[in-house]
Amino acid sequence: MPFPKTNPSLERALADKGYSDPTPVQAAVLQPEAEGRDLLVSAQTGSGKTVAYGLALAGTLLGEAERFGPPAEPLALIIAPTRELALQVHRELIWLYGPARARVASCVGGMDVRREQRALADGCHIVVGTPGRLRDHLERGRLDMSRMRAVVLDEADEMLDLGFREDLEFILDAMPQDRRTLLFSATIPRNIATLARRYQRDAQRIDTLVENQPHGDIEYRALRVAPNETELAVVNVLRFFEARGAMVFCHTRETVRHLHASLVERGFSAVALSGELTQNERSHALQALRDGRARVCVATDVAARGIDLPDLGLVIHADLPNDPETLLHRSGRTGRAGRKGTCVILVPYTRRRKAERLLDDAGIDVTWGGPPSADEIRLKDRERILQDPSLTEEAVEEDLAMARALLAGRSAEEIAAAFARVLRARLPAPEEVFDSGSERGPRERPDKRARDKERDDRKTREGRADYGGGADMVWFRMSVGRRNNADPRWLLPIICRLGHVTKKEIGTIRIFDQETKFEIAQSIAPKFAAAVRKANDEDIRIEPADAPGGWRKGPDGEKGKKPPNKGGFKARGPKPHSGERPGPSRSGDKPKRSPSKKRKRD
The missing domain is CATH 3.40.50.300 (P-loop containing nucleotide triphosphate hydrolases)
Structure with missing residues (x-):
C-alpha cells in the first residue's frame, strides 16, 4: 500500500x-x-x-x-x-x-x-x-x-x-x-x-514484532568449525558469498585487530570498528564501506546497533554472541528495509550445545552445515568469471582493436586463460578447512576400525623417533572428546598453540567420549604444563593426567608399570621420608624372614 x-x-x-x-x-x-x-x-x-x-x-x-x-x-x-x-x-x-x-x-x-x-x-x-x-x-x-x-x-x-x-x-x-x-x-x-x-x-x-520470526528477510546458517580454524572459516565464508558488503563480529578489540590484519594480509579490502578508535577513525571506516572502498568491516558489538550500511548482504558471527538479544541485533545489520541478507554463525565443535540453546532462545530457524571448502569456492569463482560484466559490456572500437592485436599473436584459448588468471588474481585464495561431514557430528561416534587405525598411526608417527625412538612421555588430559567431534587433525594445532610445542614433541593421542589424553615428551613437560596453565580458556582445558588404563610407555616403547615420576609431577600415594625404609603396614604385623634365614628344625 x-x-x-x-x-x-x-x-x-x-x-x-x-x-x-x-x-x-x-x-x-x-x-x-x-x-x-x-x-x-x-x-x-x-x-x-x-x-x-x-x-x-x-x-x-x-x-x-x-x-x-x-x-x-x-x-x-x-x-x-x-x-x-x-x-x-x-x-x-x-x-x-x-x-x-x-x-x-x-x-x-x-x-x-x-x-x-x-x-x-x-x-x-x-x-x-x-x-x-x-x-x-x-x-x-x-x-x-x-x-x-x-x-x-x-x-x-x-x-x-x-x-x-x-x-x-x-x-x-x-x-x-x-x-x-x-x-x-x-x-x-x-x-x-x-x-x-x-x-x-x-x-x-x-x-510490529512478529513472534518466532525474527528478521524474516535473513537466511541463517550455522557452520560447524574446528576451534583452531575460525579465522580460516571466516576467509572461506567471505569468498563463498562474495557479498558487496559484509560485517564480521568479534568479542574483543584484540580479536578485531588480529582478524582485520589477517584479512588485509590475504588481500581483502577490510576496515576495523571498535571502541578504541577515535571518532574520526570510525567515521572514515564507515565512509569507506559506504563508498565501496572497503568490502568487509570487522567489529565488536559496539557496532551491533544502529549502523545502516548500503548493500550489507552478509553478517558473520566469528565469536558466538553471549545472549539472544546480541545475536539478533548483530544479525539485524543485514536484511534491512526489505532487502535480503545472509547471517552465518561459526560454531566450534566444543560449543555446539551452547549455540543450539542460543538459537532456540532467539527463535531462529537455522540451517546447519560445514564451512565452504576450497573446491566449492573455486567452482563459485568459475561461475562468477563466466558472468563477469566485462564479458557482456558493449565493446568500443579501442577494445576491438586491442582484441584483434591479441588474436594476431595468440590463440583464443590462450587469451581466455590469461583473462581468467587476471580475474582470479584479484581474489584472495580460499583456505583448506576441516569438516567432519556430519550434520550432527558432535553426537556421532567414529567407526571403531577407523579409530584403531588412527591410534596405531599416531603411535608410530615419525615424530617419536626424534626422542630416541620411544623416550619417556608424560600424559595430559584435554577437556574435549568424541562428543565434541574431537579429531587429531584439529587437536594437534591446538595442543601446539596452547603449550608452545611442536608436533614432534607430541606422542600418542587417545580420544574418549568426554576427554582426550595425549603424551608430551618428558624433557619439555614442565614447560608445557606452565604454558597451558596460562592459556586455558572456558572451552578447552589441559592438565596433567594418569596414563589411560593405568599403563604407561617405558623406554622400550612397550606397555609396562608406571616408572618413577619425573619433571616435577607428583605421583599418587604416600612417599617415605628420605633415608627411611618402608615399615610394616600395621603395628602388629611382623615382617617375613627370607628362606635363607630360616632355622633348621631339630
Whole structure:
C-alpha cells in the first residue's frame, strides 16, 4: 500500500528516494489514531524506524505549512545511544526534511564541541545527539529547550543498558511538559515500561514484532568449525558469498585487530570498528564501506546497533554472541528495509550445545552445515568469471582493436586463460578447512576400525623417533572428546598453540567420549604444563593426567608399570621420608624372614 498523506514536502523527499510502500512500523505510526499522541513503539532493527518517527513528527513540527520558518530555538530533539546511530539519524533527517528547508544539528560525543556550539547559537529546527553530549550542552546553557514540541528516544533499551538513565532523566525533566514523547525500542523490558509511564501521557502502544520470526528477510546458517580454524572459516565464508558488503563480529578489540590484519594480509579490502578508535577513525571506516572502498568491516558489538550500511548482504558471527538479544541485533545489520541478507554463525565443535540453546532462545530457524571448502569456492569463482560484466559490456572500437592485436599473436584459448588468471588474481585464495561431514557430528561416534587405525598411526608417527625412538612421555588430559567431534587433525594445532610445542614433541593421542589424553615428551613437560596453565580458556582445558588404563610407555616403547615420576609431577600415594625404609603396614604385623634365614628344625 502507498504511504498515507503526510506533508507535501516530505512526500517529495520520499519520492526522490524511491520510497513507494511503507514498512509496517511506518504504516503504524501514520495511522489516524496515532496522530499527535505519545507513542511507545517496539520494532525490529532495520525496519525503517528513523523514517517512521520523522514522518510521525511532521504534523507536530510543520502543522499545515510546507516549509519551516527561520531557524531559532530547536523544535524537536532526537536522542540516540551511540555516535554512529546519531550521525546516521542526522543524515536521514537531512534528506527527509530537506525539501521543507529544515536545519538539522548534531551534538555527538567525540565531535568538535565548538562547531556544535556555533550550530546551536545560529539556530536550528531539529537536534540529534547522544545523551552525554546533549546533557553537557544543556548544563552549559547552549541548548535552549523552551520551544521543544517533541522528543524521540531511539533504541531506548540500548541507552539504558549503556547506563544513560540519569542523563536521559535530566534531559527529559528539562523539557516542556506539553511536548510529544516518542519512545522506540527493540524490546520493552520492565525498565523501559517504567520510563514510559513516568515521561509519557496516554501513550499508544505499537508492536510490529512478529513472534518466532525474527528478521524474516535473513537466511541463517550455522557452520560447524574446528576451534583452531575460525579465522580460516571466516576467509572461506567471505569468498563463498562474495557479498558487496559484509560485517564480521568479534568479542574483543584484540580479536578485531588480529582478524582485520589477517584479512588485509590475504588481500581483502577490510576496515576495523571498535571502541578504541577515535571518532574520526570510525567515521572514515564507515565512509569507506559506504563508498565501496572497503568490502568487509570487522567489529565488536559496539557496532551491533544502529549502523545502516548500503548493500550489507552478509553478517558473520566469528565469536558466538553471549545472549539472544546480541545475536539478533548483530544479525539485524543485514536484511534491512526489505532487502535480503545472509547471517552465518561459526560454531566450534566444543560449543555446539551452547549455540543450539542460543538459537532456540532467539527463535531462529537455522540451517546447519560445514564451512565452504576450497573446491566449492573455486567452482563459485568459475561461475562468477563466466558472468563477469566485462564479458557482456558493449565493446568500443579501442577494445576491438586491442582484441584483434591479441588474436594476431595468440590463440583464443590462450587469451581466455590469461583473462581468467587476471580475474582470479584479484581474489584472495580460499583456505583448506576441516569438516567432519556430519550434520550432527558432535553426537556421532567414529567407526571403531577407523579409530584403531588412527591410534596405531599416531603411535608410530615419525615424530617419536626424534626422542630416541620411544623416550619417556608424560600424559595430559584435554577437556574435549568424541562428543565434541574431537579429531587429531584439529587437536594437534591446538595442543601446539596452547603449550608452545611442536608436533614432534607430541606422542600418542587417545580420544574418549568426554576427554582426550595425549603424551608430551618428558624433557619439555614442565614447560608445557606452565604454558597451558596460562592459556586455558572456558572451552578447552589441559592438565596433567594418569596414563589411560593405568599403563604407561617405558623406554622400550612397550606397555609396562608406571616408572618413577619425573619433571616435577607428583605421583599418587604416600612417599617415605628420605633415608627411611618402608615399615610394616600395621603395628602388629611382623615382617617375613627370607628362606635363607630360616632355622633348621631339630
